[in-house]
Amino acid sequence: MRQSVAIADSGFSRFNSLMFRVESTARSKSDLSGPKRACLLLASFLFALIGCDARIEQFEPNRVFTLALAKSRSIPTEPASEDVSQSLEVLFGTPNEPQWPEQLLAEEGTEDLVDVERLRRAAGPVSSGKDGTHRGLFREHCVVCHALEGSGAGPASQFQDPYPRDFRHGVFKWKRTVRGAKPTKQDLRDLLTRGVPGTGMPSFALLSPDDLDALVDYVIYLSVRGETERRLLVGAVDELDYGDTVPEDDFRIRYPADSEGAGLIEDTVVRVAGQWDAAESRLVEVPEPPDLDAEEMAASIERGKKFFHGQIANCVGCHGASGNGAVVILDYDDWTKDYTTRLGLTPSDREAMQPFRDVGALRPRPIKPRNLQKGVFRGGGGGPDLYCRITQGIAGTPMPAVSVVDQANGKGLTAAQIWDLVHYVQSLGRE
Ligand code: HEC
Ligand code: HEC
Structure with a gap:
C-alpha cells in the first residue's frame, strides 16, 4: 500500500489538484469555520488516498x-x-x-x-x-x-x-x-x-x-x-x-x-x-558483410559516398551533404501525426492542439534527421544494424527504405552497394 501510493506520481498531482479545488471552494464560501474546513481537508485527503489507489487500480483509457x-x-x-x-x-x-x-x-x-x-x-x-x-x-x-x-x-x-x-x-x-x-x-x-x-x-x-x-x-x-x-x-x-x-x-x-x-x-x-x-x-535477411582490406574499404567508402548523394538513396535530401543532419524537413513522427496532421491540424497551432493537450497529449515536436557525424546510433552502429536501417527505413518516422535489387537498375541498390553505404555512414562518425 505504502509503495503503491509513493509511486503514484500522477496520483499525487491528482491529490494536489483536489486539495486546491477543495481549498478554493472553501475560500469562496469563506463562512466555513475552522473545524469545518479542517474536516473538509481531512475528508479530501482520505478521498485522495483512495483516489490514488483507484488511479493505480486501472489503466487510463487512451x-x-x-x-x-x-x-x-x-x-x-x-x-x-x-x-x-x-x-x-x-x-x-x-x-x-x-x-x-x-x-x-x-x-x-x-x-x-x-x-x-x-x-x-x-x-x-x-x-x-x-x-x-x-x-x-x-x-x-x-x-x-x-x-x-x-x-x-x-x-x-x-x-x-x-x-x-x-x-x-x-x-x-x-x-x-x-x-x-x-x-x-x-x-x-x-x-x-x-x-x-x-x-x-x-x-x-x-x-x-x-x-x-x-x-x-x-x-x-x-x-x-x-x-x-x-x-x-x-x-x-x-x-x-x-x-x-x-x-x-x-x-x-x-x-x-x-x-x-x-x-x-x-x-x-x-x-x-x-x-x-x-x-x-x-527478420531482415542481412547478407554476410564483404571481407575487405584497408584499401578496399577506402574504395567502398568512396562508392558509398556517391550513393549517399545519388538519386536512388538520396540520403543528402535529409541528412545534408556532409551528413550533419542540418536540413530542415519540418516533419513529424507517426505518434505525433496521429493527433495532428492526420486530422488536418497544424502541430504548431496551439489552439488546435489544446483539446489534445488537455487529455494528455505531449506538445508536438518536429522530428530531426540525424547528424551522422556524431557517430551515435540509437539502434546500434554495427554493420547489420545499419544494413537493416537503410533497407527498411525507420518505422514510425519519415526515414524511407532503399530497396535491395539483384542487379543495379536505377530503382534500388544491390546488397554490395548497401554495404558501401553502411561503410560510408560508419566512416562519417569516425571523422
Ligand atoms: C526523408 C528524410 C530522410 C531520408 C531521405 C533519409 N533519412 Fe536517415 N533519418 C531520418 C530521420 C528523421 C532520422 C531520425 C529517426 C529517429 O531517430 O527517430 C534518421 C536517422 C538515420 C540514422 C540513424 C539510425 C540510428 O540507429 O540512430 C541513420 C544511420 C540514417 N538515418 C541513415 C540514412 C541513410 C544512409 C539514408 C539514405 C539511404 C537516409 N538516412 C535517408 C530521415 C531521413
Ligand atoms: C528516462 C526515460 C526512460 C526510461 C526510464 C525508460 N525509457 Fe524506454 N524510451 C525512452 C525514450 C526517450 C524512448 C524513445 C527512443 C527513440 O525514439 O529513439 C524509449 C523507447 C523505448 C522503447 C521503444 C524502442 C523502439 O524500438 O522503438 C521500448 C520498448 C522501451 N523504451 C522500453 C523501456 C522499458 C521496458 C523501460 C524500463 C525497463 C524503459 N523503456 C525505461 C525513455 C525511457
Whole structure:
C-alpha cells in the first residue's frame, strides 16, 4: 500500500489538484469555520488516498486517440471508450493484476507469446521477496517515462526529445525485422541492454536476465493491450454503430458474449498477438558483410559516398551533404501525426492542439534527421544494424527504405552497394 501510493506520481498531482479545488471552494464560501474546513481537508485527503489507489487500480483509457477518432469521424466516442475499457479489463486485467487472454489465443496457438508469471513479476507495486526476486519492475524502472499504460507520457517525459515511446501504437523503431513487423523478443532484450544512446532511454544491462525477460513480456503485453484498444475503438465506431449511444446488445463491445461485438474483440486480439508471434519469421535477411582490406574499404567508402548523394538513396535530401543532419524537413513522427496532421491540424497551432493537450497529449515536436557525424546510433552502429536501417527505413518516422535489387537498375541498390553505404555512414562518425 505504502509503495503503491509513493509511486503514484500522477496520483499525487491528482491529490494536489483536489486539495486546491477543495481549498478554493472553501475560500469562496469563506463562512466555513475552522473545524469545518479542517474536516473538509481531512475528508479530501482520505478521498485522495483512495483516489490514488483507484488511479493505480486501472489503466487510463487512451483519451488522446479517443478524441482524435471523435474529430476524424465527427461523432462522440465516449460510449465506445467506456465499453472498450471494460472489455480490456476482462481480457488484460489491471496494472496490479495483469491477465493474458490465454484461452482466446489458444485456438491460434499464440497463447505462449507472454508468460503470465513474468507479467506478474513486472507488474504491480515495487517489492522484493524473501528469495530476492523483484516485483514491480515496470514501476521501478520504466513508469516515470513510459507511464503505467505505456503511453510514453510519464511524469518525466515532457522535457525529452524524442519522447518516450507510446507502446500502444504497436510500432517500434530499433529492430532487426522488416519495417512493418513487430520486433522480436531478442530485439527488445537487446534494446533494454543497450538502451537508446542519444535519448533519455537508459541501458538496463545490470538487471538480471530474468528481470529483463519479465520486462520484455510486459512491454509486449502493454503493446498488445494498447493496440487492441485502438483497433477496437475504430471498430466500434466504423463497424458497430457506436456514437452518441451504445448499439443494441448484439453489437456491443462486451466480453465474453456470443455476439458480433465479442467476435470483433476476439478477431482483434488474435490478430495483434499473431503479428507479435510472427516477428521471428520476419527478420531482415542481412547478407554476410564483404571481407575487405584497408584499401578496399577506402574504395567502398568512396562508392558509398556517391550513393549517399545519388538519386536512388538520396540520403543528402535529409541528412545534408556532409551528413550533419542540418536540413530542415519540418516533419513529424507517426505518434505525433496521429493527433495532428492526420486530422488536418497544424502541430504548431496551439489552439488546435489544446483539446489534445488537455487529455494528455505531449506538445508536438518536429522530428530531426540525424547528424551522422556524431557517430551515435540509437539502434546500434554495427554493420547489420545499419544494413537493416537503410533497407527498411525507420518505422514510425519519415526515414524511407532503399530497396535491395539483384542487379543495379536505377530503382534500388544491390546488397554490395548497401554495404558501401553502411561503410560510408560508419566512416562519417569516425571523422
Ligand atoms: C528516462 C526515460 C526512460 C526510461 C526510464 C525508460 N525509457 Fe524506454 N524510451 C525512452 C525514450 C526517450 C524512448 C524513445 C527512443 C527513440 O525514439 O529513439 C524509449 C523507447 C523505448 C522503447 C521503444 C524502442 C523502439 O524500438 O522503438 C521500448 C520498448 C522501451 N523504451 C522500453 C523501456 C522499458 C521496458 C523501460 C524500463 C525497463 C524503459 N523503456 C525505461 C525513455 C525511457
Ligand atoms: C526523408 C528524410 C530522410 C531520408 C531521405 C533519409 N533519412 Fe536517415 N533519418 C531520418 C530521420 C528523421 C532520422 C531520425 C529517426 C529517429 O531517430 O527517430 C534518421 C536517422 C538515420 C540514422 C540513424 C539510425 C540510428 O540507429 O540512430 C541513420 C544511420 C540514417 N538515418 C541513415 C540514412 C541513410 C544512409 C539514408 C539514405 C539511404 C537516409 N538516412 C535517408 C530521415 C531521413
